[in-house]
Amino acid sequence: MENFSAPIVHIKNLTKSYRRGGQIVSVLTDITFDIPSGEFIALMGPSGSGKSTLLNLIAGIDKPDSGTLKVGGIDIAILSEGDLADWRAANVGFIFQFYNLMPVLTAFENVELPLLLTQLSYKERRERVELALIMVGLSDRMEHYPSELSGGQQQRVAIARAFITDPVILVADEPTGDLDRTSAGEILAILDRLNSEMEKTIIMVTHDPHAAKTAHLIRYLEKGQLDVAD
Amino acid sequence: MHFLKLILRNTLRHKLRTGLTVLGIIVAIVAFGLLRTVVDAWYSGAEGSSETRLVTRNAISLVFHLPIKYQERIRKIQGVMEITHASWFGGVYISEKNFFPQFAIDAKTYFDVYSEYIIPPGDLTAFIIDRKGCVVGRKLADVYGFKIGDTVPLRGTIYPGTWKFTVRAIYDGAEAKTDTSQFFFHWDYLNETRKRVTARTERTTDWVGVYAINISEPSRAAEISSEVDAMFGNSLAETRTETEKTFQLGFVSMTEAIVVAIRIVSYVVLLIILAVMANTMAMTARERTSEYATLKALGFNHRFIAGLIYGESMIIALVGALIGILLTFPVANMFSEKVGTLFPVFGVSAETIYMQAIAALAVGIAAAVLPAFRSAQISIADGLRGIR
Numbered sequence: 001m002e003n004f005s006a007p008i009v010h011i012k013n014l015t016k017s018y019r020r021g022g023q024i025v026s027v028l029t030d031i032t033f034d035i036p037s038g039e040f041i042a043l044m045g046p047s048g049s050g051k052s053t054l055l056n057l058i059a060g061i062d063k064p065d066s067g068t069l070k071v072g073g074i075d076i077a078i079l080s081e082g083d084l085a086d087w088r089a090a091n092v093g094f095i096f097q098f099y100n101l102m103p104v105l106t107a108f109e110n111v112e113l114p115l116l117l118t119q120l121s122y123k124e125r126r127e128r129v130e131l132a133l134i135m136v137g138l139s140d141r142m143e144h145y146p147s148e149l150s151g152g153q154q155q156r157v158a159i160a161r162a163f164i165t166d167p168v169i170l171v172a173d174e175p176t177g178d179l180d181r182t183s184a185g186e187i188l189a190i191l192d193r194l195n196s197e198m199e200k201t202i203i204m205v206t207h208d209p210h211a212a213k214t215a216h217l218i219r220y221l222e223k224g225q226l227d228v229a230d
Numbered sequence: 231m232h233f234l235k236l237i238l239r240n241t242l243r244h245k246l247r248t249g250l251t252v253l254g255i256i257v258a259i260v261a262f263g264l265l266r267t268v269v270d271a272w273y274s275g276a277e278g279s280s281e282t283r284l285v286t287r288n289a290i291s292l293v294f295h296l297p298i299k300y301q302e303r304i305r306k307i308q309g310v311m312e313i314t315h316a317s318w319f320g321g322v323y324i325s326e327k328n329f330f331p332q333f334a335i336d337a338k339t340y341f342d343v344y345s346e347y348i349i350p351p352g353d354l355t356a357f358i359i360d361r362k363g364c365v366v367g368r369k370l371a372d373v374y375g376f377k378i379g380d381t382v383p384l385r386g387t388i389y390p391g392t393w394k395f396t397v398r399a400i401y402d403g404a405e406a407k408t409d410t411s412q413f414f415f416h417w418d419y420l421n422e423t424r425k426r427v428t429a430r431t432e433r434t435t436d437w438v439g440v441y442a443i444n445i446s447e448p449s450r451a452a453e454i455s456s457e458v459d460a461m462f463g464n465s466l467a468e469t470r471t472e473t474e475k476t477f478q479l480g481f482v483s484m485t486e487a488i489v490v491a492i493r494i495v496s497y498v499v500l501l502i503i504l505a506v507m508a509n510t511m512a513m514t515a516r517e518r519t520s521e522y523a524t525l526k527a528l529g530f531n532h533r534f535i536a537g538l539i540y541g542e543s544m545i546i547a548l549v550g551a552l553i554g555i556l557l558t559f560p561v562a563n564m565f566s567e568k569v570g571t572l573f574p575v576f577g578v579s580a581e582t583i584y585m586q587a588i589a590a591l592a593v594g595i596a597a598a599v600l601p602a603f604r605s606a607q608i609s610i611a612d613g614l615r616g617i618r
Contacts, residue, residue: 061610089529104239
C-alpha cells in the first residue's frame with residue numbers, strides 16, 4: 001500500500017552499536033527509511049536483528065551513534081535527557097510485551113499516570129481515563145489492580161495508557177507476544193481501530209506473521225540492515 | 231498526591247520485608263536512645279551542679295579528710311556566702327546490692343547551701359533537733375519504701391558497727407535533674423560516736439570529707455578558690471578547691487573509658503541499621519528496575535524516580551523512629567527501675583529525642599542515596615531489557 005502523506009518518522013543513515021564484554025557490537029547499520037503519518041507499520045526479523053533497538057531509537061528511549069532521526073520534524077537525537085523525557089511524554093505512547101503496568105496502581109490509576117505530567121485538572125483526567133477504558137472495553141475493571149486482570153486485559157490497560165495523551169506515534173514491542181490467540185486478536189483489533197479511526201501512527205515490532213498482517217506495511221530487519229518486502 | 235500514593239503503596243508492597251526493616255529501626259532507635267540516656271545519667275551530677283558552688287577537698291586525694299576547723303576560716307573569706315561540709319559514710323543497707331550514697335553532713339547549714347533539696351520546714355527542724363535523724367531523697371524513699379519515723383539501719387564499712395537512723399524528712403528536687411537518691415544524717419552523730427569508741431586522737435575525729443561553699447558570684451570562682459587553697463598552703467592538710475561541676479567531672483573522668491565505649495556502641499548500632507536499611511532499599515530498587523524504566527519512558531524524570539526511592543526509605547525510617555522514640559520512655563523507665571539508685575537521675579532528655587529523630591532521618595537518606603542514584607541513572611532501554 002502506498003502512502004503519499006508527509007513522513008512522521010524520517011530516518012537517514014542511522015547506526016547504533018553497543019559495547020558488550022569490551023567489544024563493540026554493531027546493531028543497526030546505515031538504516032534509511034521514512035514512516036508516513038497515520039501509517040501502521042510492522043517491523044519483523046529474527047532475534048538480534050535490531051528491530052527493538054530501532055523501535056527504542058524512534059521512541060526516544062535510546063540514542064543513535066550517527067545519522068538523522070526526526071520524528072514529527074524534530075531531530076530527537078540532539079535533545080537533552082530532560083527535553084527528550086518531555087518530548088516522549090507528549091508525543092509517544094508505549095505498549096510493551098509484558099504490559100509494564102505499575103502493580104500498586106489500579107487500571108484507572110495506571111491509565112491516568114501519563115496525564116499527571118500534563119496540566120489537566122482531576123475532572124478532565126477522570127473523563128479522559130474513563131473514555132479510554134471504555135474504548136478498550138474495560139469500563140467495569142477501572143478499580144482492579146493488574147494482578148486481578150488477565151494478560152489480555154492488562155495489555156488493553158497498557159494500550160489505554162499509551163494513547164491517553166493523544167501522542168503522535170504509538171510504539172508497540174511484541175504487543176501480542178505474551179498472549180493467547182484470542183486475546184492477541186482483540187489487541188490487534190484495538191490497534192487497528194486506533195490507526196483507522198484515530199489516525200494514530202503505529203510502529204509495531206513482532207515475530208508473529210499473523211500480527212504483522214494487521215499492519216499496512218511490513219519492514220524486515222536482518223543483521224541490522226533493512227530489507228523491503230511489502 | 232499521586233506521588234505520595236505511589237510511595238505509600240510501594241512501601242506496603244512487601245509487608246514482611248518492610249515490617250522487619252521497621253522493626254530493626256525501632257530496636258536501633260531504642261538502643262541508641264537508651265545508651266545516650268545512660269551517658270547523660272553519667273554526667274547528671276555535673277549537669278545538676280550549681281555555678282555558685284565550690285568544693286574544697288584534700289589536695290592529695292578524696293580519701294584524705296580536712297579538719298573541721300577549716301570551716302570557720304573559709305567562711306571569713308570575702309565572697310563566701312555560706313559553707314557546709316559532707317563526709318562519705320559508705321554504709322550497707324541490708325545487703326551490698328542496695329547501694330545508695332550516704333553522707334554525714336552539717337545539719338544546720340547543708341540545706342542552705344544545697345537549696346535545690348526541698349524539705350518542708352517542720353520536717354527540717356525535726357531532723358536538725360534529732361541527732362540520730364536522717365533525711366532521704368524522694369527516689370530513695372520510693373525504692374525502699376522509707377517513711378517518716380522509720381528506722382533505717384546501716385552497717386558501716388568505713389566506720390564499723392551498725393548505725394541506726396530515724397527518717398525525719400524526705401526531700402524533693404527543685405528540678406527533674408536534681409539527685410533525690412541520697413541519704414543524709416548528722417556529722418555530729420558520726421563524730422561523737424567515733425570519739426567515744428575510738429582512741430581519742432585527733433587523726434580520727436573532727437575531720438570532714440569535703441567543704442561545699444556558696445559564693446556570691448560565679449565570676450569570682452577562680453579567685454575565691456585560689457584564696458582558699460592559699461590559706462591552707464604548706465599546712466598538714468592542703469586543699470584543692472574547684473567548682474562543683476569540675477569536681478563532679480573528676481568523678482566522670484575516672485570512668486571515661488566506659489562512657490566512650492557506650493558512645494561508640496550507640497553509633498555502631500546506627501551503622502548496623504544503616505547497612506540493613508541500605509540493603510533493603512537496594513533490593514527494592516533492583517526489583518523495580520523495569521518499573522522505573524517504564525516511568526522514565528512515559529516521561530517522568532530521574533528526580534521523580536529518585537524521589538520514589540527516597541520517599542520509601544524516609545517513610546520506613548521515620549515510622550521506625552516514631553515508634554522507637556515512643557518506646558524509649560517505657561524502656562528507659564524499666565531500665566531505671568532495674569538499676570535502682572545506681573543512676574540518681576535517669577530520664578530521656580529532649581536532646582536525646584532530637585538525636586534519635588536526626589539519626590533516623592540520616593539513616594533514611596543515606597540508605598537511599600546509592601539505590602536512588604543508580605535507578606535514576608539507568609538507561610530506559612537497559613531497564614526495560616531487564617524483564618525481557
